[in-house]
Amino acid sequence: xxxxxxxxxxxxxxxxxxxxxxxxxxxxxxxxxxxxxxxxxxxxxxxxxxxxxxxxxxxxxxxxxxxxxxxxxxxxxxxxxxxxxxxxxxxxxxxxxxxxxxxxxxxxxxxxxxxxxxxxxxxxxxxxxxxxxxxxxxxxxxxxxxxxxxxxxxxxxxxxxxxxxxxxxxxxxxxxxxxxxxxxxxxxxxxxxxxxxxxxxxxxxxxxxxxxxxxxxxxxxxxxxxxxxxxxxxxxxxxxxxxxxxx
Amino acid sequence: xxxxxxxxxxxxxxxxxxxxxxxxxxxxxxxxxxxxxxxxxxxxxxxxxxxxxxxxxxxxxxxxxxxxxxxxxxxxxxxxxxxxxxxxxxx
Numbered sequence: 587x588x589x590x591x592x593x594x595x596x597x598x599x600x601x602x603x604x605x606x607x608x609x610x611x612x613x614x615x616x617x618x619x620x621x622x623x624x625x626x627x628x629x630x631x632x633x634x635x636x637x638x639x640x641x642x643x644x645x646x647x648x649x650x651x652x653x654x655x656x657x658x659x660x661x662x663x664x665x666x667x668x669x670x671x672x673x674x675x676x677x678x679x680x681x682x683x684x685x686x687x688x689x690x691x692x693x694x695x696x697x698x699x700x701x702x703x704x705x706x707x708x709x710x711x712x713x714x715x716x717x718x719x720x721x722x723x724x725x726x727x728x729x730x731x732x733x734x735x736x737x738x739x740x741x742x743x744x745x746x747x748x749x750x751x752x753x754x755x756x757x758x759x760x761x762x763x764x765x766x767x768x769x770x771x772x773x774x775x776x777x778x779x780x781x782x783x784x785x786x787x788x789x790x791x792x793x794x795x796x797x798x799x800x801x802x803x804x805x806x807x808x809x810x811x812x813x814x815x816x817x818x819x820x821x822x823x824x825x826x827x828x829x830x831x832x833x
Numbered sequence: 834x835x836x837x838x839x840x841x842x843x844x845x846x847x848x849x850x851x852x853x854x855x856x857x858x859x860x861x862x863x864x865x866x867x868x869x870x871x872x873x874x875x876x877x878x879x880x881x882x883x884x885x886x887x888x889x890x891x892x893x894x895x896x897x898x899x900x901x902x903x904x905x906x907x908x909x910x911x912x913x914x915x916x917x918x919x920x921x922x923x924x
Contacts, residue, residue, distance in 0.1 A: 623924045711924040734921035736846040741921050756902075757920040759892040766923040773924065801845070801918075812897045812916065 592681075593635050599791075606789035607635060611681075613788045614638040616700050618691060618719055619709030620671040621645070622768060623733045625657040626777030627709055627784075631682075632675045634785050638683040639675065642699055643667040644690040654770035691715045696722045705729040705787065707780055708753075713760020720745065720753040721822050731783050733776045737767045738804035740776035743795050743814065744783045747823065750796035751814040754822035775802050836872040838911035841865035842879065845918040848894075865914055876915060877905040893919050 590597060593607050613636050617624055620643040631639060647655070647662040647670055655667070662670040668686035675684050691699060691710075696718050700706060706723045708731060710716050716732070723730035723745065730745040732753050745752045779800065786792040799812040818824055843865040870878055876896050896903050897916040909915070 619924050621924055709924050711922065713920060713922055716922075733924065735923040736921045739845055739921065757893070757895065759920075761893065761920040761922040763922065768923050801916075803845075810916070811900065813901045815902050 596634065601791040602789055606791065609788050609790070610635050610785065611637045613705075614640065614703045615784060616703035616706045617641045617709060618706065618715065619643055619711065620655075620657060620667040621651065621709065621711060622654040622735060622770070622773030623777040623780065624671070624707075624709035625655050626774050627707055627733075627781045628657060628671060628675055629678065630778055630781035631707075631784060632679045632684075634781070635679065636682060636784075636788070638685070638703075640685040640687065640699075640703060641668050641671050641675075642687045642689060642691055643671070644688060654768060654773050656770065656774070691718060693718065697725075700726065700728075703728065705731065705784060707784060708732045709777065709780070711766075712763040713757070714763070716753060717760060717822070723747065724752060724823050729787055731780045731787075733773075733780045735766075735768050735772040735776055738769055738772055740772045740802045740804075741799055742776050742779045742783070742802075743799045744787070746794070746796050751816045752820060752823040755817040755820045756799060756814055769804070772802070772804055775804070837869050838872050838874065838909060838913075839867055839869050840879075840909055840911070841867055841914045842883075843914065843916045845916070846921050848917055848919060870909065874909050875905065876903065876907050876909065878909075879915065879917075895919065 596602055597604055597607055615631055615636050617628055617639055620641050628639060645667050647658045647665050647667055649663060651658060657671045657674050666688040668688045672684040672686040700722055705728050706719050708716055708719060720730055724747045727747045733742045783795055787794060797814045799814055801810040801812060870882060895918050896905060898907055898913055
């Protein structure tokens with residue numbers, strides 16, 4: 587099976603080409619979460635041919651996940667999500683190296699878990715871990731692709747360290763971790779947008795969602811774009827910048 | 834009588850969820866609701882005028898005026914559209 591045959595249709599895209607495909611194949615993506623956002627993001631990144639996908643998710647598949655977490659099915663109930671995801675993604679594209687890590691992301695392991703990865707995809711369901719990875723990505727100077735959903739709504743933004751607003755610039759304080767209402771199509775849209783942002787970044791084409799928050803309202807089928815500002819006093823990126831300047 | 838301004842508000846996520854049914858449905862159809870305020874009003878004054886939007890949640894609420902990030906202290910003018918949201922944490 588030739589490399590160019592499988593990815594022929596995306597290679598045809600102006601500005602993409604075989605060079606773009608090679609960049610994808612050489613990339614290592616850290617995916618935090620294999621749930622509602624992580625499922626579509628992982629599927630489209632694997633289908634596009636990223637080289638390595640490191641999937642970290644501490645949870646097991648539950649019945650209430652199945653309305654939206656499309657990498658998992660009834661046969662996976664009780665199974666570790668990271669492992670379930672790896673199996674389906676291997677079936678989709680055996681060329682992608684999938685690492686499945688069933689661990690909680692915390693202060694002790696965040697840096698090590700993301701070592702060797704070119705970027706971080708936020709497919710999480712809590713702000714504690716989101717802020718931790720936002721800070722980790724800033725320290726490592728690697729992009730952070732944020733996504734979040736609620737009900738029929740969703741939002742996405744891309745963080746380029748040192749250049750654009752970070753997650754903390756947008757949300758000074760996160761929401762409490764709780765059971766949230768959600769229909770599968772909302773993370774489907776946002777997870778796909780996150781995958782698109784990652785692909786565009788790696789290939790080097792298009793315009794990223796930097797200093798922009800894309801807001802999707804599925805009930806009205808509308809998208810809105812909000813302009814963001816980098817906060818010079820941000821407790822995450824403002825501090826990182828000051829540390830770098832003093833080094 | 835003090836001069837007034839007319840603004841429009843859109844809300845999202847848990848803010849929308851706390852609205853009365855008819856207002857929530859209108860907003861979720863993508864249409865903002867109109868509100869009259871005294872000239873010189875700031876974003877925070879929306880919450881005083883419309884108690885069903887709940888308390889300002891200063892730590893968590895995110896405000897955009899005409900699509901640009903602003904603070905609760907931002908002064909409003911007639912024709913402004915205000916988008917109010919809280920962090921969307923689901924994944």
